[in-house]
Every structure is written in C-alpha cells, then in structure tokens.
Amino acid sequence: MEKLTLSQLQDRASNKLEAKIFFETKKLQEYKLMADGVIDHGLSQEVIQQMITSQEAELQTYHYIKHCLTFND
Numbered sequence: 001m002e003k004l005t006l007s008q009l010q011d012r013a014s015n016k017l018e019a020k021i022f023f024e025t026k027k028l029q030e031y032k033l034m035a036d037g038v039i040d041h042g043l044s045q046e047v048i049q050q051m052i053t054s055q056e057a058e059l060q061t062y063h064y065i066k067h068c069l070t071f072n073d
Helices: 006-035 045-072
Strands: none
Touching: 006 045
16 A cells, blocks of 8 residues: 555545534534523533533644644645
8 A cells, every 4th residue: 555645644634624623513513502402402501511611622622733734734
C-alpha cells in the first residue's frame, strides 16, 4: 500500500474533523432541545445542563484542533 502524500493526509484529516464537528454540533442541538422540553428524555435539568456544558467543551476542543490544523499548514 502506498503512503498518502502530506496534502492527501491534510485533506483527509480536515474532512474527518469537519464531519466530527458537524455531528458533535447536532448532539449539542439535541441536548438543548431536551433542555427546552421538545425531546422527552426523563433526565433532570441539572443532568442535561451538565451534558450541554460538556458538549460545548468538546466542540471547543474540536474547533481548537481545526484552528491548529489550519494554521499549521
């Protein structure tokens, strides 16, 4: 198997990161709908707020990685 070029690796990494950010954003939106009572969940508001806070931190991390990838090229 041939090794990928640096450009190919950068493109693949960027695509994977964009997909991850997309789905993590959707997860955050789902948690917010749970907090608003739109989605029935059976969890306390406190637990949902913790989930939202955790998910926001997760997204911040992925955005930071994207920033590093973008400006490290």
